[in-house]
Amino acid sequence: MAENGQLTGTFRVKSGMAQMLKGGVIMDVVDAEQARIAEEAGAVAVMALERVPADIRADGGVARMSDPEKIVEIQESVTIPVMAKARIGHFVEAQILEALEVDYIDESEVLTPADEKHHIDKAGFEVPFVCGATNLGEALRRIGEGAAMIRSKGEAGTGNVVEAVRHMRAIVGGIRRLGALEHEEMMTEAKNLGAPYELVRWVVENGRLPVVLFTAGGIATPADAALMMQLGADGVFVGSGIFKSGDPATRARAIVKATTHFKDAKAVAEASRGLGVAMVGREMGDLAEGERLATRGW
Amino acid sequence: MAGNGETNGVAREEEGQKRVGVLALQGDFREHAEILRGLGVEPVEVRAVEDLEGLAGIIVPGGESTTIGKMMVSSGLLDGIRSYYYKGGPVWGTCAGMVLAASATTGPRQPLLGLMNALVERNGFGRQVHSFEADLEVDGFEEPFTGVFIRAPFFEDVGPGVEVLSKVGDRVVAARGENILVTAFHPELTDDVRFHEYFLREVCSI
Numbered sequence: 265m266a267e268n269g270q271l272t273g274t275f276r277v278k279s280g281m282a283q284m285l286k287g288g289v290i291m292d293v294v295d296a297e298q299a300r301i302a303e304e305a306g307a308v309a310v311m312a313l314e315r316v317p318a319d320i321r322a323d324g325g326v327a328r329m330s331d332p333e334k335i336v337e338i339q340e341s342v343t344i345p346v347m348a349k350a351r352i353g354h355f356v357e358a359q360i361l362e363a364l365e366v367d368y369i370d371e372s373e374v375l376t377p378a379d380e381k382h383h384i385d386k387a388g389f390e391v392p393f394v395c396g397a398t399n400l401g402e403a404l405r406r407i408g409e410g411a412a413m414i415r416s417k418g419e420a421g422t423g424n425v426v427e428a429v430r431h432m433r434a435i436v437g438g439i440r441r442l443g444a445l446e447h448e449e450m451m452t453e454a455k456n457l458g459a460p461y462e463l464v465r466w467v468v469e470n471g472r473l474p475v476v477l478f479t480a481g482g483i484a485t486p487a488d489a490a491l492m493m494q495l496g497a498d499g500v501f502v503g504s505g506i507f508k509s510g511d512p513a514t515r516a517r518a519i520v521k522a523t524t525h526f527k528d529a530k531a532v533a534e535a536s537r538g539l540g541v542a543m544v545g546r547e548m549g550d551l552a553e554g555e556r557l558a559t560r561g562w
Numbered sequence: 563m564a565g566n567g568e569t570n571g572v573a574r575e576e577e578g579q580k581r582v583g584v585l586a587l588q589g590d591f592r593e594h595a596e597i598l599r600g601l602g603v604e605p606v607e608v609r610a611v612e613d614l615e616g617l618a619g620i621i622v623p624g625g626e627s628t629t630i631g632k633m634m635v636s637s638g639l640l641d642g643i644r645s646y647y648y649k650g651g652p653v654w655g656t657c658a659g660m661v662l663a664a665s666a667t668t669g670p671r672q673p674l675l676g677l678m679n680a681l682v683e684r685n686g687f688g689r690q691v692h693s694f695e696a697d698l699e700v701d702g703f704e705e706p707f708t709g710v711f712i713r714a715p716f717f718e719d720v721g722p723g724v725e726v727l728s729k730v731g732d733r734v735v736a737a738r739g740e741n742i743l744v745t746a747f748h749p750e751l752t753d754d755v756r757f758h759e760y761f762l763r764e765v766c767s768i
Contacts (some may be wrong), residue, residue, distance in 0.1 A: 269696050269697065270694040270695070270696045270730075271596040271694055271695045272691065272692060272694045273691070273695065274694075274695055275750060276695065276696060276710055277693045277694060277710060277711075277712060278693075278708055280693075280712050280748060280751045281625070281690055281693060281712050283589075283593065283714070283751065284590060284624045284625050284626065284657070284658070284712060284713075285625075286588070286589060286590060286592075286624060286625075287586075287587070287588040287589060287591075288588050288589075288625070288629055298645055303628060306628075306629045306632045306633065307629070308588065308625070308626040308629050312574070319611065343669060343670060343684060343685065344628060344629070345626075345689075345690065345713065347755070360690065365688075365689045365690075365691050366689075366690075367689055367690035367691075367713070368690065375627065384627070386672060390691045391690060391691050400648060520629075521636075524587055524633060525609070525611075547706055
């Protein structure tokens with residue numbers, strides 16, 4: 265939109281917002297008190313949601329966008345950016361979140377999908393979107409739809425980092441492999457990835473995604489956060505890992521520190537000391553097929 | 563790389579390549595570093611007070627000012643950069659860096675460097691949906707500069723010793739002092755390197 269010579273909602277402004285979050289930790293919160301704890305611990309943003317993923321798993325049923333009342337309460341309690349989740353394909357939830365002026369929308373597999381075939385047409389919104397991906401093709405499809413930031417999906421609410429590692433390796437490894445392509449191979453690769461040709465070409469030429477790549481899904485300890493950063497993440501989303509642990513404020517600070525100093529093993533060791541009980545994790549083999557959230561999204 | 567830093571320092575002196583720091587606690591420090599490299603200076607990622615040694619200038623990048631501020635306190639860099647500045651070290655703050663450079667904020671209390679006599683309004687242009695690009699008239703620039711404003715701050719008021727370089731309406735979005743430059747927008751997100759050149763030439767005297 266253009267007004268007084270000011271252009272809003274450009275891709276540069278939307279993807280630039282994610283650039284400012286790099287090297288930081290974005291924390292799931294369900295109310296104002298948790299949001300203040302997150303901000304105090306050094307979070308770069310908070311994700312406002314009704315229930316953390318571990319509780320969504322435990323409770324079952326349909327998981328939807330948060331009550332706007334809660335989102336506003338969280339917006340009023342902190343000065344850092346506030347993000348919120350919409351269901352995959354639920355563009356009206358996204359319109360509502362935009363009207364509330366959340367700073368970023370996560371079109372998230374953690375909520376129950378509203379459309380089994382289509383994602384939201386994100387390019388048409390002024391507010392930027394982040395989307396989950398399990399591999400490079402999925403990441404580029406989301407960017408093609410207008411996502412201005414990508415995160416690995418991982419397996420949210422499990423406290424188990426194994427799926428986040430798998431997804432991050434798939435995305436980063438996929439980018440590395442593209443670097444070796446000849447020009448005439450790009451179209452076939454685009455077809456194989458199920459990704460837009462122009463984006464495949466951009467990645468071949470630049471050796472990275474055109475947007476910021478965060479990690480999410482199962483990060484529960486400072487070591488998990490540093491692991492994901494060393495694997496190539498630009499920053500970290502932590503969901504249930506903080507507020508389902510024994511001492512959320514201390515653990516939140518520790519994960520922030522480990523994310524900043526992810527290459528410095530001494531600092532990560534220091535951050536890992538005396539954190540109390542981590543959240544109870546789930547083994548992937550124990551999840552029934554229907555319990556796997558990462559398979560949502562197309 | 564590792565090993566004898568002094569030898570490296572001497573070698574660099576001989577090549578005449580200057581080292582300019584970018585505070586690398588959080589935010590888009592890599593973009594600044596890439597532009598600096600393109601302009602022929604060696605970027606140094608600053609994470610600890612020792613990293614300030616021998617720098618010809620330092621950039622405090624965009625990011626979350628509360629997060630960066632807290633990390634500057636815990637790493638000792640809040641005092642480190644203040645002391646660097648008051649000994650004459652050149653500093654450039656972009657966006658979050660501009661907030662941190664101010665002496666006071668209209669919002670809740672947060673750690674500030676307080677290098678510039680100015681009152682800053684954080685997120686002064688509003689939340690992300692109001693983030694924008696605009697062509698700015700800048701004092702000393704012949705052509706307009708495209709400012710990318712992201713949840714950007716502005717100076718509501720400036721005191722003596724602060725020279726205003728650019729405004730959006732009546733809001734100050736670029737300013738300088740003797741050895742300090744601030745911009746509310748992000749030159750590092752554009753291909754236009756004029757502000758980086760300005761910092762190196764006019765503030766760092768490189």
